[in-house]
Amino acid sequence: MDSLVKIYLRLLQETDASTFRYLYPNIDWNERCIAIVGAKGVGKTTLLLQHIKTTFAKKDEALFASLDNTWFANHTILELANEFYMNGGTHLFLDEIHHYPNWAKEIKNIYDSFPKLKIVFTGSSLLQIYKSTTDLSRRVVYENLEGLSFREFLKFEKMGDFSTFSLEEIVENHQNIAFKITENVKIMPLFKKYLKNGYYLFYKEGLRKYEQKLQEAINNVIDVDVPAIENIEFESRYKLKKLMAILATLVPYTPNITDLAVAIDSNRNNTVKYLSLLENAKLLNLISYKNKRIGDLTKPDKVLMNNTNLSYIYGNNTNIGSIRETFFVNQLNAISDVVLAPKGDFMVDKYTFEVGGKNKTFEQIKDIPHSFVVADDIEIGHKNKIPLWLFGMLY
Template sequence: MENTDIEILYNTFYRKLAKVSLKYVRYLYEKINWNVCLIGIKGARGVGKTTMLLQRIKQTSPDGSNAFYVSLDDLWFKTHSLAELVEYLYTHGVTHLYLDEVHRYPDWTRNLKNINDNYPDLNVVYTGSSMLEIDNSKVDLSRRQTVYEMSGFSFREYLAFEEAIQIAPLSLEKLLNQHVTLSMEITSSIKILPWFERYLQYGYYPFYKESMEDYPIRLQEVASLIIDTDLPAVEDIEYSTVQKAKKMLMILAGRVPFTPNISQLCKELETTREVGLKMLYALDRAGLLNLLTTEVKNYKTLSKPEKIYLNNTNLMYALTSRVDKGNLRETFFFNQINSIYPTYMPPKGDFLIDNTYLFEVGGKGKTFDQIKDVPNSYLAIDDVEYGHKNRIPLWMFGLLY
């Protein structure tokens, strides 16, 4: 391959690298062991995976001399292969390769395995859709790599991104035991509730900063793009199923939180129960829905979820014309907690965290009536700055990552 063949990719790489800022780095950055030879980063579209790759390059190789970034959905790959690109880069001194959008490249798992086999001293970091089931792929990469998953902004990250206040992430145990002291420290320097209201509407995806006015439209486009491009790239589905998945998302957006009648839902979509459940779980893995179940989700044996939510509150404002306050509260709580701790549907109450802590979510008037006498039970209360004993402000559950 000639230098001129790859020049266009270098131009794209340098242009992106020049624009990326190091002013704010996501929570996941410090958790990644960058010394591992093969690193995977999964996450929903729009949460900031590409930016983090470029930030890593800018911090470790500011001039890009021994690093290279490329997105595998680039049209360049219509006439060239990843194998010939890697051979060229390796023989020209590149030691760190960053591959974006791997799920858009045919037989990507086998290609990564071959790179790992043939260039064992080449460090490779790749990003892909949150839908990737890496351990179940035809070529097992699980023993070769470390995989991380990136969520959207937590409320804590949003506050830092907006330069409102810097708060260290809290463990759930520290939050439960010290929430009164912590809330007093935080609210002594910031009016927290107005910031929380803004976050619920437009703070989850980092790209909200690019244009506040267009943000809801951009979110609609992201949701559509996930279903149109990411879903077919990961799942073997027909065009008609893609269209039904879009219809399912919009039906559910108008009904969440939804206790599903799968038979009725599938009837509306004119599809079978098996295909309907497959679409539900695909939308969950894609970061568009959040399925609440009584046990660990099994994406091989698909069972009916107990309750269906949109993944985050920003999607609620983008996809629905009327946002219900109670739904907004539960969606926020589920989204933030479930990013860190396994969360299930309990016999009593709203959410069971880590099979230990039982929560009810509500407004100021919420009482313990529904979960009284249950050990380790708590209330997550909206519209309050401070809590008391087992009554904890809802906004504080956004400080966990």
């Protein structure tokens, strides 16, 4: 365990605890067992280390360990928990839990065997599929960490620590909100910057290698995270990568599953399953019409990249219409369910939205109640026309 402690203390020293993600104050850290899941690169590891650094006066009461460390090649999580607890430890923080085989069973054993030990673990967004399928589900509080919102990006760029606003507040009072935010901030250049490289927390490590790091993160998700959770062959990983590359040239895309299956040399059921895996891995967003029954083998009605940084990384399709829709769906999905609208583009709760440029008209939605145009390239809206960037203030 000594080698893990050395790494833990070094990482703690190097952790910047000056700025926290939106999720941090919303977590009840007194819960006995917490799972923080999310896409690779959104800051799950940093969140744990920040909490330890700012909470524990005695650092040996806590221990942080990453499950991809070679120490776990011949040691178990249960061994670690036992030794840590016997030495006075009270809070165990485990990173990248999905790298460890049978992790759920061992976490359950630790939970039942050490009632006074608190456990927090992080894992791939794919772990969401375990929420209702394991004995662990009733013992664990799951928290989902999204990528940076535009609001958080402004905070990390030191352009202002703005409040979050609910969807209702935005649609009812968008002009006043936008006016206050833009008084001292030139929003549009920052928004363009965010769309290209502001969603993943590692953008702060430097933009020169951002694309390389993002590509590595995508490959890691498909090559490591997916196989750790889903029993898939090597050939399937290649097909997942090929599917991502194809879709990046087509989005926004109404799927033709037969054509996609042929393109990746697969069958219909596997192709639909691959789409679902890529959505759970936070690489795609799959959207359907309201009241449509959704299942693992249900074809979605529309496919988008999960976020605009992914759209730009593939470089094949930076169609501005696609970028706008991708941003809108990404930010709204963090707080509600987005479905396709019969008229207009999207529905969220009772609201209908048509997404477009600054000259977008109300023609398609003029007779629909609670309908709004979401317009890019404007700082401040008017009546039922709302600036696109403002939907980045939801979390």
